[in-house]
Amino acid sequence: MKRIAVVEDDALVREELSEILRRANYEVYEICEFEKAGERLLELSPDLVLLDLNLPGAGGFEICRILKQAGSMPVFVLTSRDQMQDELRALKLGADEYLTKPCRAERLLARLENILKRYEGRRNLLEGEGFLLDRQTYTLYIDDTSVILPKNQGKLLEVFLTRRDQLITKEELCLAVWGTTEFIDENALQVNLTRLKKTMAVVGMRQRIETVRGEGYRLGLQQQACAYVSRPQP
Amino acid sequence: MKRIAVVEDDALVREELSEILRRANYEVYEICEFEKAGERLLELSPDLVLLDLNLPGAGGFEICRILKQAGSMPVFVLTSRDQMQDELRALKLGADEYLTKPCRAERLLARLENILKRYEGRRNLLEGEGFLLDRQTYTLYIDDTSVILPKNQGKLLEVFLTRRDQLITKEELCLAVWGTTEFIDENALQVNLTRLKKTMAVVGMRQRIETVRGEGYRLGLQQQACAYVSRPQP
């Protein structure tokens, strides 16, 4: 049974929505602490979030942003704000649907089901810039092609993706790949990093693994090559 | 550059849509033979289909059905029919979006982009009942888990999925797996079929491979076990 979280401040509307969803055989979670909604939702990890925009506190946009940045949980915006601006903003933030209240139950349910269907098998997909990575099989999707990464390369890429733009130490990488900090074989890690780099280049990823000498590694976007950089003379 | 096919009989509207899309940097294909639209679209295989419902001939619903049955090409319905019935029907058929004309260009483009984003990496995904199969890597998605099938098992399952409910001869299966009808090693095929069956059972697929003695094989849904079936006495 699919689990749906409802984020809506009007108690009456919330109740009505929950009722509709329950009748349609969904497991419903009502979120009322709007300040911490983002965290709570990430922790709860429902199959879909039904989100109002006019909320006390941070507001629906912020929640949407948080959810969409973190992963690929579908967000269904249902609001009374019918400004085109709001719709565009929500969609740009990655919302999967935007409907205005009042809304017939049939339409709501049909669109909801649609989105859930679209997300089938996506729960374990990590989003990168321009690609997707399956956390279980380490299948990498990029530009309409897919490649299976060897397990070690997959684990490394996974770490880099879940802690984007952060510096990651060798110890942490070893821990992620071999599950232990005890015997850190720097060389084995090194070889696997080299292999991952090569794979990334071959499949055409724009990201590169940057080395921070003495500290660790970081995943960053490839700088555009510049023809006017001065070079040391030979 | 993403390729979009526009299926719309009103030449004026068609031109306008095309213009909007071209400005947004899409490659646009206009489809005018509405009778053969289904085939044409499958052959063209654009990244998205923008579909009107009021078409001469078979009509938009039929085209939608054909596209959605064949694979996972996103279908964006844009129509002047604003009956709730139509919307529900289109969505049930698997349409990814349903908007009514007239529609502001910004909204159209925002929703369109949204869908394209959702379909990233999905182009090679074959839909089965309750699971998905990646044609390139033979990664199988089922119930929020994913498994990589060995190449031969993947090829076999692929054949069964692309010719659903049809009987498939051993020759055809051999052709699909080894690319030749010359040396049909019945035994090798047999072994691989056994392995696929086992995998399917292990991951919990509801489909089973049925044997048609002397003819070939067919993929069918597992019958629900019935407690009241009479059994031969021991």
Place this chain on the structure above:
DNA sequence: AAAACACTTACAGCTGATGAAAGAAACTGA
């Protein structure tokens, strides 16, 4: 019961992932 067909299991060969080792390259500070 015999023949034809379908299925299962065990095993050996092969491919591709992995880590060890050795050495090259790059960076650092004097």
Place this chain on the structure above:
DNA sequence: TCAGTTTCTTTCATCAGCTGTAAGTGTTTT
């Protein structure tokens, strides 16, 4: 510039898992 340190590359043997072969078991048909 140079020595010391760190990072990177390449090669190679090992190992796991996929594959086809072979032999034997089960099932259906006549």
